[in-house]
Amino acid sequence: MPYHAIAARNVFDGISVLNDHAVIVDGCHIVDVVPRASVPESMPVHALRGDAWLAPGFIDVQVNGGGDVLFNDTPTSAGILAIAAAHRRFGTTGLLPTLISDTPDKMRTAMAAAQSAASENPAVLGIHFEGPFLSPDKPGVHDQEMFRAPTPSDLELLTSWPSGNVLVTLAPERVPLDFIRELSLAGVRVSLGHSMATYEQTQEALAAGLTGFTHLYNAMRPLGSRDPGPIAAALEAPAAWFGMIVDGAHVTPEMLRLALRGAAHPMLVTDAMPPVGGTKQTFTLYGQEISVRDGRCMRADGTLAGAAIDMASSVRNAVRDLHLPLTSALCFASTEPAEFLGLGTVLGRLAPGFRADMVAFDAPDIRILDTWIAGVPAAAHTHVAADA
Template sequence: MLRNRYAIAASVIFDGAEVHRDRAVFMRGGRILDILHVGNLPHGVPVRTLPEGAWLAPGFIDAQVNGGGDVLLNDDPGAGAMAAIAAAHRKFGTTGIMPTLITDAREKMVVALEAVDRAAALNAGVLGLHLEGPFISPEKPGIHSRDYIREPTAEDLDLLTAPRETATLVTLAPERVGAGVVERLADAGVRVSLGHSMATYEETKAALDEGLTGFTHLFNAMRPLGARDPGPIAAALEAPNAFFGMIVDGEHVAPPMLRLALRGAAHPMLVTDAMPPVGGKTTSFLLNGQDIVLKDGRLTNAAGTLAGSALDMASAVRNTVEMLGVPLTDALRFASTEPAAFLGFGDLLGRISPDFRADLVAFDPRDMRIYETWVDGRPSESTNPA
């Protein structure tokens, strides 16, 4: 039967590892069946043909999204807000997000963790919840409110390790949480990332041994790399099983530093650290009582502290090519295949391969203009119809 079978034909298909030219992705429902020549598709299968020169690739996955579409998760950590944020980022090629709650009152953390499975039911682009704090270092708060920074309690650990249908990612400072905490979280399937931390090299290595696998916005809000004090950055770049987030906006980290990081052993991931203006209309918002204003591409408070970004994933991919000199195929992996593996979805997302979920993005490779996205095989309402 051909019912629910369909195909998307493109000049170039990047499957997450290899490039295929003049082929079609053959799907049934929300799953990928194969990549085929159009002439080898079963007779009668509907084919969507993308514009000449268009690329089709795995949809982008963003592990750090504070807001979008004029919505800030900290203001409303419920299922509706998470789904709305995912919808706002989809127009930029992002088919999967981890809505991110930054350091706040425990009650908001509870609400968000209780809501995330419902959010995924509303919008399949919600993959889980990222808790960036509150278990971080008061010495490296960034824009986070020191009033809410604290150490985890037994009740917190019970809450974080409770069974869920979606992924849970926790950014913490390992030197602040005590021995065994990282191991307990990791053993329960929680992804643990170092961030907003003054951990030493030795403390970071110990956390890696306990199950730490991530580094949140590498270089930002962590002990700097020093000649006799290598800190977490050196430990990260020596770790072949670790993943690090990069905010490639030309503001958070100088391009030469990111090019240096790409020479290490760890796996790079693109993240946006996006705030409400992405996909929205506002240029300012409140965060923990502080006015955050977008000016000249920077989101800052009155003191000039960076407060997330106005970056979207399509721009992050383009910047990675243009600022870092990375091949487009590598930039696409950093935006899809690598974050999928980090979050535990490496056998479902981040590739165009049989039995993977049909999360796809079609775009013009010259400027990363997004033509269309598909989540679980369902197309979006594109502003740039192909």
């Protein structure tokens, strides 16, 4: 589409709220952000109604499934595209399909699928391997039979997509430090998760290149008065990011508010499972039935198995339960994950030169009105409620 503008009463550019402004788009990219009155009369303008907001599109680095599709069970390009379509309804314009601990063959298949999907849909930013280099003492819902030490073939696979964003969640105490170092030097993002690492082991991993903490608090050594563990190390690290699942089930709001006082950068993640954007309330993982009960994805024994929350609801909950300003919650859903992935110069902001990934919504309930990915709108998804 030639030059056009999207105007709104409230435009959040990733830093400031601009009143009665317009984002001027040329093709895939943003050309400028200007006062609405400065838009040339000859330029087509899509004006959002009422007090609607326009903000950078949401970026989710941990998406196991959506639209009744589980990535582990459908490690194909079509499966990823279905997941991305389901999450787009809730404002997510960029994501990492996430493979829960699985076999080497499944990992190779998933990597090929993500590369194929990314070539078709710019919303697919890469891939997240959550495991299998995890601690059997903190398995969560992962199958411990899949856990193993990394091999040279793993390193080759994980570093084989130089143009994609590869994220690996691992337990630092279960891998050689050189493995973390080599991944980091190759541009792979390394995150601690499902780990019993000590504070000292976490510090060593950070020095080797680890920059992330997967669903902080969950499935990791707890914070203790004489055993600070990875949580204390995370919150002391100004060059690290941590994921927050703000669904009221994984972590209490009080503990998340405590984490927000630390030096690390917060990100909203969903850890979403197939029911998000789908029609079914049950699915299988590793052959076991998982059901949504009281808004929680749970195994029969009560173990949490991912989450049933979307990004729009995560933003809303961050404002309501964490007492955050809306602008901070929006940053945690867009600007911070973009920075974590090394995409902070092209995504997560509404500014000249950035890709035109945007979300329009009504506040305060964060009711999604429309999204744009690389300048392309999804008007068919207008008026989908954040808690649908």
